[in-house]
Amino acid sequence: MEKILIEGGRKLNGQVQISGAKNSAVALVPAAILANSDVIIDGMPNISDVFTLGKIIESIGGNIAYESKNTSNQTIHIDPSQMALKPLPNGYVKQLRASYYFMGAMLGKFNEAIIGLPVGCPLGPRPIDQHIKGFKALGAEVTNEQGLIHLKAKELRGARIYLDVVSVGATINIMLAAVKAKGQTIIENAAKEPEIIDVATLLTNMGAKIKGVGTDIIRIEGVDTLDGCRHTIIPDRIEAGSYAILAAAQGEEVIIDNVIYEHLESLLAKLREMGVTIKESDEQILVLPSKTLKSVDIKTLVYPGFPTDLQQPFTTLLTKAEGTGIVTDTIYTARFKHVDELRRMNANIKVEGHSAIVTGPTELKAARVHATDLRAGAALVIAGLMANGVTEITGVSHIDRGYENMTEKLIQLGANIWREKTTQAEIKHI
Ligand code: EPU
Numbered sequence: 289m290e291k292i293l294i295e296g297g298r299k300l301n302g303q304v305q306i307s308g309a310k311n312s313a314v315a316l317v318p319a320a321i322l323a324n325s326d327v328i329i330d331g332m333p334n335i336s337d338v339f340t341l342g343k344i345i346e347s348i349g350g351n352i353a354y355e356s357k358n359t360s361n362q363t364i365h366i367d368p369s370q371m372a373l374k375p376l377p378n379g380y381v382k383q384l385r386a387s388y389y390f391m392g393a394m395l396g397k398f399n400e401a402i403i404g405l406p407v408g409c410p411l412g413p414r415p416i417d418q419h420i421k422g423f424k425a426l427g428a429e430v431t432n433e434q435g436l437i438h439l440k441a442k443e444l445r446g447a448r449i450y451l452d453v454v455s456v457g458a459t460i461n462i463m464l465a466a467v468k469a470k471g472q473t474i475i476e477n478a479a480k481e482p483e484i485i486d487v488a489t490l491l492t493n494m495g496a497k498i499k500g501v502g503t504d505i506i507r508i509e510g511v512d513t514l515d516g517c518r519h520t521i522i523p524d525r526i527e528a529g530s531y532a533i534l535a536a537a538q539g540e541e542v543i544i545d546n547v548i549y550e551h552l553e554s555l556l557a558k559l560r561e562m563g564v565t566i567k568e569s570d571e572q573i574l575v576l577p578s579k580t581l582k583s584v585d586i587k588t589l590v591y592p593g594f595p596t597d598l599q600q601p602f603t604t605l606l607t608k609a610e611g612t613g614i615v616t617d618t619i620y621t622a623r624f625k626h627v628d629e630l631r632r633m634n635a636n637i638k639v640e641g642h643s644a645i646v647t648g649p650t651e652l653k654a655a656r657v658h659a660t661d662l663r664a665g666a667a668l669v670i671a672g673l674m675a676n677g678v679t680e681i682t683g684v685s686h687i688d689r690g691y692e693n694m695t696e697k698l699i700q701l702g703a704n705i706w707r708e709k710t711t712q713a714e715i716k717h718i
Pocket of ligand 1: 311312314385386414415416417418419420452454455456457458479526595596597618620660663698704
């Protein structure tokens with residue numbers, strides 16, 4: 289186990305390269321098993337969630353090869369031709385929530401899946417009722433046998449499915465099963481996140497017939513077979529957004545490279561409202577912070593609204609702004625575990641209901657803090673970069689699940705950040 293140490297207060301400058309999107313990657317890998325032959329994906333992020341999914345692929349007889357495992361933008365080859373239906377009870381499946389995409393993918397491939405119930409970052413309740421509703425509509429019988437979900441269909445048949453809640457996971461999972469179902473599936477009230485479009489692009493390259501992704505009605509004509517193909521993943525808008533926030537907080541001139549500007553519009557609009565200058569060119573944005581920042585309110589919404597995954601990093605930035613800002617999370621109403629840690633660092637934040645009320649500006653002070661989840665980790669790294677003194681962050685494995693080489697990227701921008709082994713006493717305390 290490692291911890292991250294940051295000597296705060298340094299100004300950041302230079303260019304940072306954004307990696308492939310984590311939330312696409314974790315769906316593209318399970319999606320690849322639907323093919324009969326090799327699927328090659330370029331630009332995959334070098335993060336532990338991808339390697340964990342690779343282990344799951346291997347455990348059911350698939351083969352996954354990494355062309356350059358230790359560098360960013362790796363190319364992976366997935367050979368699903370020898371896969372067999374096997375239960376996926378525990379172990380790797382429990383390490384990441386996105387392993388639930390094997391439900392839809394195995395159902396599509398084998399008409400059956402047996403898989404442990406997903407866990408995930410502690411963000412409050414995270415039901416999967418809409419995924420199950422979709423699988424049942426497609427003809428699967430679904431039973432829960434002591435925490436193992438068993439999905440089985442004689443034959444998957446297309447259906448009209450209205451999602452009661454707009455859900456990224458349910459939209460993708462239903463799509464994964466429906467591409468192999470007989471006839472037409474219509475997903476109504478579908479989510480529109482760019483990662484869903486990325487998964488649909490891969491499936492279409494494999495031979496699937498999907499229309500309407502990116503709108504709230506997706507139409508899928510099932511096909512009998514899907515073939516291997518080559519695909520390039522989209523850049524990670526949440527990683528890019530996290531760097532834009534830290535550039536606004538502690539940068540002088542930071543260029544964020546490999547960005548699809550349109551994916552970040554809600555965040556960049558809010559940064560501009562605060563007084564930050566943002567310039568966009570082809571695949572880059574330049575962030576020029578202002579000396580004084582004005583507070584703003586944010587409310588997280590489904591795409592294209594403000595993303596819940598940037599709410600925690602943004603809360604850290606608000607501690608530097610003048611006035612009071614209200615951060616309301618309508619997607620994960622309890623996603624405020626970072627607030628207690630920020631308070632340890634002298635932030636003035638109150639949580640009331642589904643909102644955090646941030647009053648600033650306050651000068652953050654270094655402290656020993658713990659990352660309870662991935663984006664809380666990013667929020668604390670940004671706080672550490674802003675604070676006076678040396679901040680120690682434990683819970684680093686959460687950060688490594690979703691941010692490729694974060695310490696290396698920050699060193700390149702001029703941060704004084706390093707890793708040390710956690711002591712036995714610290715592990716016991718955690
Ligand atoms: N929901 C239900 N029933 C369902 C599914 C979802 O009530 O069957 C609710 C959830 O409880 C939540 C809302 O619907 O309140 C949205 O959940 P969604 O299903 O969209 O989230 P997810 O697919 O589980 C993905 C990302 C999250 C991101 C959310 C929202 C992946 C692997 N995860 O989760 O990313 O916060 O969408 O955009 O794509 C992260 O990257 O840190 C992260 C948690």
